[in-house]
């Protein structure tokens with residue numbers, strides 16, 4: 001039996017440790033966090049995050065071999081393996097501000113582990129960190145007068161919010177980076193692999209050197225974000241030429257060398273990882289003097305900002321160049337469907353720009369209203385649980401999140417209570433555009449012909 005500890009009980013730490021506990025009933029798994037409120041929520045019926053399948057999983061394992069606690073020091077003492085999933089946000093101050101990852105939480109955790117450990121431990125990087133972070137970690141942990149030896153491994157997390165449980169239960173791959181050149185390094189990699197062997201087929205557990213593992217995670221997110229920015233760049237041409245982005249995506253995606261994923265055009269990508277990890281990669285390129293590579297990746301971020309701006313510019317232009325006092329309802333605020341997470345959601349940026357134009361903004365979302373309230377604190381925005389209430393007297397609807405709920409609303413009922421002309425700006429291309437047009441709406445999808453007689 002192993003004592004496994006997870007430090008950081010967020011979107012990664014909570015689900016990851018819960019799946020490990022579920023699949024390895026003989027081990028004891030504990031998750032700690034400095035945020036006592038979050039730990040209390042993990043111990044209650046109202047988990048701090050929404051993730052399909054998470055409630056049932058927690059119900060099954062909590063109190064059996066999964067525990068949530070704030071006793072960080074004591075749990076470090078007891079642990080054999082420590083997974084670190086603390087946040088690594090973009091640095092907002094000093095050198096690298098606005099680009100580099102802030103490793104403050106990481107380093108604090110390393111020092112806390114060293115201060116409390118009374119025996120050797122394996123420390124596993126789960127957080128996304130710049131390549132070569134493990135050196136710093138090893139130096140802090142294995143400082144020269146310390147009698148205790150620590151092995152540091154990198155096991156980056158590839159889960160996506162909204163499908164986290166499935167991604168953890170049936171991962172495309174588990175990547176374990178470590179030191180092959182020492183006995184204890186090889187032993188540590190074996191111990192970690194043994195945990196995943198409980199449910200992950202051998203061929204999907206991949207070993208690499210520690211630097212490749214760290215870089216693979218940043219590179220993987222950069223490639224995914226790049227695809228979104230690429231298809232969005234094509235959407236702009238579609239709108240000018242009557243080519244249809246869905247038809248183009250389909251044609252591209254059927255090419256097996258390219259494949260169909262991440263080719264959905266939208267108002268832009270969001271989430272806590274893509275932008276942060278791209279900026280982090282840009283900073284690494286700059287750090288190593290690779291200016292052109294830095295600029296190349298920076299354009300993926302810039303194009304995303306451009307796509308969000310294009311979306312708002314279009315709203316303004318199509319609504320006769322003024323939205324002052326007009327009621328615009330955002331359908332969805334989460335950065336994507338099936339999560340309540342709003343970090344870096346395009347909806348935040350869109351709201352701010354609409355407010356600059358003095359629009360009256362109403363936000364509705366089935367899971368993200370609490371986070372939206374925090375993001376927009378102090379701003380003159382109205383929040384509505386019920387989309388039918390939200391649209392009363394509205395001039396326009398802007399779809400920001402691809403929740404199924406919005407596909408299935410009664411749009412005739414909505415049309416009847418909206419101001420006319422009634423506009424729909426579908427930032428996710430999920431609605432029945434032709435059907436809406438026939439009801440009388442003026443419909444502006446992304447990368448597709450507008451359905452409005454104003455657009456002739």
Ligand SMILES: NC(=O)c1ccc[n+]([C@@H]2O[C@H](COP(=O)([O-])OP(=O)(O)OC[C@H]3O[C@@H](n4cnc5c(N)ncnc54)[C@H](O)[C@@H]3O)[C@@H](O)[C@H]2O)c1
Nearest residue numbers: 008009010011012033034035085086087088105127128157
């Ligand atoms: N969210 C994702 O989809 C995702 C996917 C893969 C990887 N990642 C990476 O995983 C890491 C965590 O992301 P997240 O979304 O779970 O972040 P999060 O903000 O949801 O959770 C991080 C948690 O760590 C806690 N924490 C910070 N310092 C601590 C300390 N010293 N001791 C104990 N707890 C501490 C915070 O209170 C917070 O609850 C990041 O590096 C992120 O880039 C995230």
